Amino acid sequence: MTPPLHDGALQIFDVDHGQCAxxxxxxxxxxxxxxxxxxxxxxxxxxxxxxPGRHLQSLGVNYLDMxxxxxxxxxxxxxxxxLEC
Structure with missing residues (x-):
């Protein structure tokens, strides 16, 4: 489980030549x-x-707002x- 954030965070993932953050x-x-x-x-x-879906779940992220x-x-x-929608 990741610690609570007090400031925002932007995580940029290495996805070959594409994009995911x-x-x-x-x-x-x-x-x-x-x-x-x-x-x-x-x-x-x-x-x-x-x-991305599997990685986010491994980080404890089980929802996206957008x-x-x-x-x-x-x-x-x-x-x-x-991604599970």
Whole structure:
């Protein structure tokens, strides 16, 4: 479990030549607003595929408030099927 944030955080994930980033904006003592910016995946990250949905779940993130797609292209949207909506 990640510690509570007092300031916002932007995590940029290494997804080959695509894009995927998580913006977390805390509000209140135990709440955060989460925006996923693009949802590209990586074919070979440290010897295995990397998908945003699986990675976010491993970080304890089980919801997104918003998904922003900057470009409706495979390298920006390839991880969308992995996200649980």
């Amino acid at each position: 998580l913006l977390t904006i805390p509000f209140g003592p135990n709440h955060a607003y989460r925006v996923l910016i693009d949802c590209g995946h990586a074919v070979n990250f440290r010897g295995a595929p990397w998908y 998904l922003v797609c900057t470009n409706y292209d495979e390298d920006h949207m390839s991880g969308f099927p992995d």
